[in-house]
Amino acid sequence: MPGWPQFRNGPRHTGTNPSEDILSPTDVGSLGVKWRAILGDNGSSPAVADRVVYVGSDDDKLYAFKVGCGVDGSTGSPLWTATTGGE
Numbered sequence: 001m002p003g004w005p006q007f008r009n010g011p012r013h014t015g016t017n018p019s020e021d022i023l024s025p026t027d028v029g030s031l032g033v034k035w036r037a038i039l040g041d042n043g044s045s046p047a048v049a050d051r052v053v054y055v056g057s058d059d060d061k062l063y064a065f066k067v068g069c070g071v072d073g074s075t076g077s078p079l080w081t082a083t084t085g086g087e
Contacts, residue, residue, distance in 0.1 A: 008045065015045075037065050037076030052079065058087050 008015040023031075035046075040059025047054045051067045063078045070076025 033071050035065055035067055035076065036070030037063070037078065039063060056084065056087070060084050060086055 009017060035053050037053075037055075039055065039057040040061060042058045043063075044056040048067065053065045053067055053069075054062065055065070056062050060083060062082045062084050064080050065076055065078050
């Protein structure tokens with residue numbers, strides 16, 4: 001599947017994929033968790049690039065996690081964090 005051109009797939013930020021042809025109501029139940037982590041506060045929608053998950057948080061930080069972290073029951077420690085100075 002090609003990447004989305006910008007956050008939530010376009011200037012309206014709807015997050016919809018009009019060309020979705022992979023998932024259907026009959027197979028969506030087979031989806032699994034790809035990463036899990038504890039953030040300082042509410043998290044933003046994650047972005048994934050090169051098997052790294054990037055997510056912002058209301059605790060004024062940006063977090064980077066390896067895809068697959070936390071799915072084994074661990075806490076999902078970040079690869080790194082950066083202070084952003086705001087939400």
